[in-house]
Amino acid sequence: MSVHPEEMDRRLTAPARPRGERAPAPAESAVPLLNIANILTMARIALVPLFVLALFAGGGHHTGWRITATLLFALAAITDRFDGQLARKYGLVTDFGKLADPIADKALIGSALIGLSILGDLPWWMTVVICAREIGITLLRLAVAHRGVIPAGRGGKLKTLIQSLAIGVLVLPLAGGFATAGMVLMWIALVLTVVTGLDYVGQAVRLWLAGPHRSRR
16 A cells, blocks of 8 residues: 555644544534434424414314324424434534524423413423423523533433423323322422422532533533
Protein backbone atom coordinates (compact mmCIF):
# COMPACT_ATOMS: atom_id res chain seq x y z
CA MET A 1 0.00 0.00 0.00
CA SER A 2 1.48 3.34 -1.02
CA VAL A 3 1.21 6.57 0.94
CA HIS A 4 1.11 9.92 -0.86
CA PRO A 5 3.44 12.64 0.40
CA GLU A 6 0.50 14.91 1.26
CA GLU A 7 -1.05 12.19 3.42
CA MET A 8 2.30 11.55 5.10
CA ASP A 9 2.57 15.29 5.91
CA ARG A 10 -0.89 15.30 7.47
CA ARG A 11 -0.06 12.31 9.63
CA LEU A 12 3.22 13.83 10.79
CA THR A 13 1.74 17.23 11.60
CA ALA A 14 -1.53 16.00 13.21
CA PRO A 15 -1.37 16.17 17.04
CA ALA A 16 -1.21 12.76 18.65
CA ARG A 17 -4.02 11.74 21.02
CA PRO A 18 -3.13 10.31 24.41
CA ARG A 19 -3.42 6.54 24.59
CA GLY A 20 -6.96 5.46 25.45
CA GLU A 21 -8.55 8.71 24.36
CA ARG A 22 -11.41 8.31 21.92
CA ALA A 23 -11.46 10.01 18.57
CA PRO A 24 -13.64 13.15 18.54
CA ALA A 25 -17.28 12.55 17.66
CA PRO A 26 -18.44 13.70 14.22
CA ALA A 27 -19.99 17.13 14.07
CA GLU A 28 -23.72 17.23 14.77
CA SER A 29 -24.23 18.93 11.43
CA ALA A 30 -23.27 15.62 9.79
CA VAL A 31 -26.41 14.00 11.23
CA PRO A 32 -29.23 14.16 8.68
CA LEU A 33 -32.24 16.14 9.82
CA LEU A 34 -34.63 13.63 8.27
CA ASN A 35 -33.72 10.59 10.39
CA ILE A 36 -35.90 7.95 12.04
CA ALA A 37 -35.85 9.64 15.46
CA ASN A 38 -36.98 13.02 14.09
CA ILE A 39 -39.56 11.34 11.86
CA LEU A 40 -41.11 9.69 14.93
CA THR A 41 -41.12 13.03 16.75
CA MET A 42 -42.83 14.77 13.82
CA ALA A 43 -45.32 11.90 13.59
CA ARG A 44 -46.18 12.43 17.26
CA ILE A 45 -46.81 16.12 16.62
CA ALA A 46 -49.01 15.24 13.64
CA LEU A 47 -51.02 12.78 15.75
CA VAL A 48 -51.97 15.44 18.31
CA PRO A 49 -54.67 17.21 16.21
CA LEU A 50 -56.00 13.83 15.04
CA PHE A 51 -56.29 12.74 18.66
CA VAL A 52 -58.13 15.94 19.60
CA LEU A 53 -60.56 15.55 16.69
CA ALA A 54 -61.31 11.95 17.67
CA LEU A 55 -61.73 12.91 21.33
CA PHE A 56 -64.40 15.52 20.56
CA ALA A 57 -66.07 13.67 17.68
CA GLY A 58 -69.64 12.57 18.28
CA GLY A 59 -70.11 15.05 21.11
CA GLY A 60 -67.07 13.84 23.01
CA HIS A 61 -68.71 10.75 24.50
CA HIS A 62 -69.18 8.49 21.48
CA THR A 63 -67.82 5.04 22.33
CA GLY A 64 -66.23 4.36 18.97
CA TRP A 65 -64.57 7.74 18.72
CA ARG A 66 -63.27 7.54 22.30
CA ILE A 67 -61.67 4.19 21.52
CA THR A 68 -60.15 5.72 18.38
CA ALA A 69 -58.81 8.62 20.43
CA THR A 70 -57.28 6.17 22.91
CA LEU A 71 -55.52 4.28 20.12
CA LEU A 72 -54.15 7.50 18.64
CA PHE A 73 -52.93 8.63 22.06
CA ALA A 74 -51.28 5.25 22.68
CA LEU A 75 -49.58 5.35 19.29
CA ALA A 76 -48.24 8.84 19.97
CA ALA A 77 -47.03 7.79 23.43
CA ILE A 78 -45.18 4.82 21.92
CA THR A 79 -43.27 7.11 19.56
CA ASP A 80 -42.19 9.11 22.61
CA ARG A 81 -40.76 5.92 24.04
CA PHE A 82 -38.59 5.12 21.04
CA ASP A 83 -37.49 8.34 19.36
CA GLY A 84 -35.12 9.38 22.13
CA GLN A 85 -33.67 5.89 22.46
CA LEU A 86 -33.02 5.64 18.73
CA ALA A 87 -31.43 9.09 18.63
CA ARG A 88 -28.98 8.26 21.42
CA LYS A 89 -28.24 4.70 20.29
CA TYR A 90 -27.48 5.52 16.67
CA GLY A 91 -26.04 9.02 17.10
CA LEU A 92 -29.04 10.78 15.56
CA VAL A 93 -29.26 13.63 18.07
CA THR A 94 -29.98 16.98 16.37
CA ASP A 95 -30.83 20.47 17.55
CA PHE A 96 -34.24 20.04 15.90
CA GLY A 97 -34.88 16.88 17.90
CA LYS A 98 -33.83 18.51 21.16
CA LEU A 99 -36.36 21.27 20.54
CA ALA A 100 -39.19 19.31 18.92
CA ASP A 101 -39.26 16.32 21.28
CA PRO A 102 -40.30 18.18 24.46
CA ILE A 103 -42.72 20.32 22.43
CA ALA A 104 -44.37 17.15 21.12
CA ASP A 105 -44.60 15.71 24.64
CA LYS A 106 -46.16 18.84 26.11
CA ALA A 107 -48.58 19.17 23.18
CA LEU A 108 -49.79 15.58 23.54
CA ILE A 109 -50.22 15.55 27.32
CA GLY A 110 -51.56 19.10 27.47
CA SER A 111 -54.15 18.61 24.74
CA ALA A 112 -55.36 15.39 26.40
CA LEU A 113 -55.71 17.00 29.83
CA ILE A 114 -57.45 20.10 28.50
CA GLY A 115 -59.74 17.98 26.33
CA LEU A 116 -60.75 15.76 29.25
CA SER A 117 -61.44 18.82 31.41
CA ILE A 118 -63.60 20.42 28.69
CA LEU A 119 -65.60 17.20 28.50
CA GLY A 120 -66.02 17.13 32.28
CA ASP A 121 -63.98 13.96 32.78
CA LEU A 122 -61.15 15.61 34.71
CA PRO A 123 -61.19 18.48 37.23
CA TRP A 124 -59.81 21.69 35.78
CA TRP A 125 -57.57 22.32 38.78
CA MET A 126 -55.64 19.11 38.06
CA THR A 127 -55.11 20.15 34.46
CA VAL A 128 -53.94 23.62 35.53
CA VAL A 129 -51.46 22.24 38.09
CA ILE A 130 -49.92 19.71 35.67
CA CYS A 131 -49.75 22.09 32.70
CA ALA A 132 -48.34 24.92 34.84
CA ARG A 133 -45.64 22.60 36.15
CA GLU A 134 -44.68 21.39 32.67
CA ILE A 135 -44.47 24.90 31.24
CA GLY A 136 -42.68 26.24 34.31
CA ILE A 137 -39.98 23.55 34.31
CA THR A 138 -39.42 24.01 30.58
CA LEU A 139 -38.88 27.76 31.08
CA LEU A 140 -36.64 27.05 34.09
CA ARG A 141 -34.44 24.74 32.04
CA LEU A 142 -34.09 27.41 29.38
CA ALA A 143 -33.23 30.03 32.02
CA VAL A 144 -30.28 28.02 33.37
CA ALA A 145 -29.21 26.48 30.05
CA HIS A 146 -26.13 28.72 29.86
CA ARG A 147 -24.97 27.37 33.22
CA GLY A 148 -25.62 23.70 32.59
CA VAL A 149 -28.16 21.02 31.76
CA ILE A 150 -30.81 19.68 34.12
CA PRO A 151 -31.15 16.02 33.09
CA ALA A 152 -34.42 14.13 33.14
CA GLY A 153 -34.34 11.83 36.16
CA ARG A 154 -36.11 8.56 36.84
CA GLY A 155 -38.83 10.40 38.72
CA GLY A 156 -39.61 12.53 35.68
CA LYS A 157 -39.76 9.50 33.42
CA LEU A 158 -42.03 7.68 35.88
CA LYS A 159 -44.23 10.77 36.05
CA THR A 160 -44.64 10.80 32.28
CA LEU A 161 -45.46 7.08 32.23
CA ILE A 162 -48.13 7.39 34.94
CA GLN A 163 -49.59 10.48 33.27
CA SER A 164 -49.91 8.58 29.99
CA LEU A 165 -51.51 5.56 31.66
CA ALA A 166 -53.97 7.74 33.56
CA ILE A 167 -54.95 9.67 30.43
CA GLY A 168 -55.31 6.45 28.45
CA VAL A 169 -57.72 5.00 31.02
CA LEU A 170 -59.72 8.23 31.32
CA VAL A 171 -60.06 8.62 27.55
CA LEU A 172 -61.47 5.12 27.22
CA PRO A 173 -65.30 4.98 27.48
CA LEU A 174 -65.20 3.19 30.82
CA ALA A 175 -67.29 3.58 33.95
CA GLY A 176 -67.43 2.30 37.49
CA GLY A 177 -64.23 0.80 38.84
CA PHE A 178 -62.28 1.50 35.64
CA ALA A 179 -63.05 5.20 35.81
CA THR A 180 -62.06 5.18 39.48
CA ALA A 181 -58.78 3.47 38.61
CA GLY A 182 -58.11 6.20 36.05
CA MET A 183 -58.58 8.91 38.67
CA VAL A 184 -56.36 7.06 41.15
CA LEU A 185 -53.62 6.94 38.52
CA MET A 186 -54.15 10.64 37.83
CA TRP A 187 -53.75 11.44 41.52
CA ILE A 188 -50.49 9.50 41.57
CA ALA A 189 -49.37 11.34 38.44
CA LEU A 190 -50.28 14.66 40.07
CA VAL A 191 -48.19 13.90 43.16
CA LEU A 192 -45.23 12.83 41.01
CA THR A 193 -45.67 15.96 38.89
CA VAL A 194 -45.39 18.23 41.92
CA VAL A 195 -42.57 16.30 43.63
CA THR A 196 -40.40 16.04 40.54
CA GLY A 197 -41.11 19.69 39.76
CA LEU A 198 -39.74 20.71 43.16
CA ASP A 199 -36.71 18.48 42.58
CA TYR A 200 -36.02 20.23 39.26
CA VAL A 201 -36.28 23.60 41.00
CA GLY A 202 -33.72 22.45 43.56
CA GLN A 203 -31.37 21.28 40.82
CA ALA A 204 -31.76 24.59 39.00
CA VAL A 205 -30.90 26.56 42.15
CA ARG A 206 -27.80 24.46 42.80
CA LEU A 207 -26.76 24.78 39.17
CA TRP A 208 -27.20 28.55 39.26
CA LEU A 209 -25.18 28.91 42.47
CA ALA A 210 -22.42 26.65 41.11
CA GLY A 211 -21.61 29.18 38.39
CA PRO A 212 -21.65 29.15 34.57
CA HIS A 213 -20.50 26.39 32.26
CA ARG A 214 -21.22 23.61 34.70
CA SER A 215 -23.29 20.62 33.57
CA ARG A 216 -24.84 17.84 35.59
CA ARG A 217 -23.93 14.33 34.50
